[in-house]
Amino acid sequence: MKTLIKLLFFIAIYSVNAQNSISGKITDSNNKPLFGVEIYASEIHKGTTSKEDGTYKINNIPNGKIKITYTYLGFRTVSKVVTINSENKELNIQLEESFFQIDEIIVSTPFNKLQSENVMKVERLDAKSIRKLGNTTLSEGITNIAGVSQISTGTSIGKPVIRGLSGNRVLVYTQGIRLENQQFGGEHGLGINDAGISSVEVIKGPASLLYGSDALGGVLYLNPEKFASENDSEFNFSQRYFRNTLGSNTSVGGKISKENWKFLARGTYANHSDYKIPTDQRVTNTRFNEKDFKTGIAYSKNIFTSEVRYNFNRSNLGLTEGITDQSTSSDLLEPFQKIDNHILSSHNHFFFGDSKLDVDLGYTYNDRQEFEEHEDHDDDESEEEHDEHEEHEEAALRMKLKTFSYNAKYHFPKIGEVEILSGVQGLRQTNRNFGEEILIPNADVNDFGLFTTANYAWNRNTLQAGIRFDNRQISTERMEIVHEGDSHVFEAIDKSFNSFTTSLGFKTSISDAITARINLATGFRAPNLAELSSNGVHHGTNRFEKGNSNLTNEKNTQIDLSLEYKTEHFELFTNGFYNHLNDYIYISPTNEIEDGEQVFTYIQENAKLYGGEFGFHLHPHPLDWLHLESTFETVIGKQDNGDYLPLIPANTWRNTFRTEFTIGNWLQQGYSSLSLQSTFAQNNISNFETTTDGYNLLNLGFGGDVTLGKTKFSTSVSVNNLFNKKYINHLSRLKNDGIFNQGRNIVLGINFTI
Structure with a gap:
């Protein structure tokens, strides 16, 4: 003592x-x-x-x-x-x-270098750019990054897709810790509000070396907003209005920083009615509302710094069953989901001269409830009695997921031009059921991983390599559920999954203008609880799902090639990849019927995905105000037996004409943009999909920072799907019902910072 x-x-x-x-x-x-x-x-x-x-x-x-x-x-x-x-x-x-985009520090990679210095190419999009696009949700906004798509259910629910891989194959990090929110479900969205997010980083390809299981397809890394500058304070108010959904998004935030202490807080409320399709109909019960609160505190003093952040998000999401009664109400109808998500994170840095220790701790608590549609109340029952009955109605499905995660990394003293990083990472997770219906049984999951990686730079070259070992333990309870006369048994499972993963990357500057990268990496994903143990009707997907306890690890090997040519006024890039997956897990129909729904089960097959992204950015001299940008992305996914993989996005070509300007002293950083998105027909489909026609969407945008006397604010106006085009995206979960995607949407935004 x-x-x-x-x-x-x-x-x-x-x-x-x-x-x-x-x-x-x-x-x-x-x-x-x-x-x-x-x-x-x-x-x-x-x-x-x-x-x-x-x-x-x-x-x-x-x-x-x-x-x-x-x-x-x-x-x-x-x-x-x-x-x-x-x-x-x-x-x-x-x-x-x-004249090109600002080169930012990339946080999602191990050595936190500038993008231009990284061996692994990481795509980055700042929050201001996302909001300029006028997207309803964060998940929709990131689809503007080449190689990133989303599986959508209306406008409220979106799951990220990276180069054709989705679900648990794409790991989401927020506040520096992994997000766990029962993401196995097709109708489960991202669950993160874009307010309080400073930027999004996307690793396209296996990142299991850094993040373990579930990063087999890539990582979506959400960086929280920064604290105020030292000895400064800031108050922020923003408002957005969405014409299509008659929706609004209001956010209020404040920051204050002293020499050692920093504090911030932000509250956000979003509310949307059913979205309108180009036929002027509204898709019934696609309405949703969201409450979000974020706060953080940081302390720094010489050899130690610490940051603690907390995020509470409550999302109420309507689940549509087609186009029926037309309404502009935002009151949810049954069925709907009520989701509470708590995220608490602690980031700590200890400095020891030439070395450093990072310790990140996280706790997430996800409470997911689903309320089903009931028969009409008795004619003799008054409206007040009916409302009171609904207020006390219990969820048919309720799952509580609690996850404690840890990540410790030690940065060794630099030896010449060699940087070495070693770490330990893991989590402890429990899932418990409280409703009368069960999708997955009560379960415990334990992860543990060890890794080391090194970076060596010389002349114009950089070499990076690493190795990692992981173990995942999954155990479930035996449960028997009787519902409406039907009995379903969830047999107990006790499984252990192990894996070694490696990565090797090389970057070289062939000349001042040309940079080449090549990365070879292996990844893995342990099967999730739904794939192992499902046994019942999943109402969100309208099918009876049966798990397969004999599933093994998915493993993949991917090679990425990247070539960039950049001068003062012209930038050209090409990215190509080939991804081979062993024991790819997918769900397939069995031609059986249980509980009135078609039975689907999980099986495995070797598969491959290949494709790339290509584009250019022209900034002609002396027209410093003009930008021409073009990107094309393509991916093909096939099983070894020749069948195509499901949920592969169609080829997309985006062309943007953008101007930047200043008008006197009253308009700074002004911009205008005209964007044409061409999505090609998707004819490479799995056995239980249908083809999708191609389409073209035209989008407009303009805005800037305005000064009127002593009042300063930024404003933006965007018009998406300008010509109200009828279209269905191949990754829309409403496609099988023939329901169109969103029609014309005008979004107005204003932001005050004091």
Whole structure:
């Protein structure tokens, strides 16, 4: 005890005395000072902006190596690793003009480098760009990233698809921890509101080395909004209106930061009616509403920094059964889902001179309820009695999923140009049922993984390699459910799944303009609870699902090739991939009928997916206000027996004409865009799918930052599906009912920051 007290006393004395800082001046290539440059050290949650004379200062910097990024619109991002040894550091920075997108630090990769420095190419989209697109949900917004699609149920429910892989094959990270929200279901959406999200990063390809099971197809990494700059405060109000759904999204947030402490909070409410299709009909009970609250607190002091965030999200989602009564009401009808999601995360960094330890802890609690449609109440029952009856009605299906996760990574001292990172990762998960209906039994899941990866850079080349071992334990209870005279037995399961995964990547700058990347990686996914143990009608998918307890790991090997050509005014890229999957799990009809529904069961077959993304970005000189962008994406998925895989997105070609402008002092960072999305016919279908016709959608957008006297705000207007085109996306779950996707949608947005 005395030793511990002495150690704590030493740390306290050290914290008081060590007051390191980084300061300097930021200029352009003509040595003119730059005002408003964002300076940020993500590891310690500290940041500031440069003053009118270009100077800046960040206090209370820990000893060791700290990465600082300097970001300014229209200039190339600079990233510097600074070594601090109980001294004040002066660092002057000169930024070069750049007409393309800002080069940001990528958080989802192991060494948190700039995108241009990464061995693995990661797609990134900032939140402001997503909101400009006028999408109703975050899941819909990220489909604008080449290679990313969504399986949708109306406008409220969307599941991300990366290069043809979806469900549990795509791992979602939010607040730095994995999101667990019963994502096995086809009608289960992302469950994350875009308010309070600063950017989205997408790893396309197996990322099991970093994240373990379920990252076989890729990772969707959601970065939370940053805290305010040091000794600063900020209040934000935003409002969006959606004409098609008569919906609104209101968000209010505030931030305050001192030298060591930082705090933020944000509340959001969204409410939508049934969406309208081009025939002027509304799709009954696709209405939804959402309440979201996010808060965070951070502390940094020399050798230690910590950040704690909490997110509560309540989503009430109508489940449509077709087009019936027409209404603009936003009151939900049965059947509907009520989903509460709690996410608590803690991120901690310990600095030991040239080395560093990161410890991330997370807890998620997902409470999913489904209310079924009941027969009309008795004619003698009053409306008040009926409403009271519905208020106390219990959910037919209720599952509570609790997940505790941990992730510890140690960054070894750099040896020459070699960086080494080792870590341990895992989770403890419990699923419990409380309704009269059961989709999956009560179960416990335990994950444990060990990994190490290294990065070596020399001249214009970078080599990165790693290896990982994982173990997943799944055990379920034996349960027998009797419902409406039918009995279903869930047999007990006790399974263990092990896997080794590896990765090897190489990046080289062939010239100042040409960069090439090649990555070879293996991934795995243990079968989920639904695939192993289902035994009953899944009303969300209108089928009887039977699990298969004999399923084994899915394993894949993927090779990615990437080539980029970038000059001051032109950028060209091509990405190709080939993905071979052993024991690919998919659901297939059995031609049997149980409980009035067709029986589907899970089987395995080797498969392959291949394709790529191609595009260019033209910024012609001297027309600095003009941008022409074009991307094409394609993927083909086939089983080894020659059959096509289900739920493979159709080929898509997007062309965007975009302008940027400033008008006097009242409109800054103005923009306008005209986008044509061409989706080709999908004729490569599985045995239980139907073909889908191609279509073209035209979208408009404009907006900017407005200053009227002392009032400053940003505004945006977007018009999606301008010509009200009738179309059905191949990945729409309403396709089998012949229900069109959303018609014309006008979205108005305004944002005040004080």
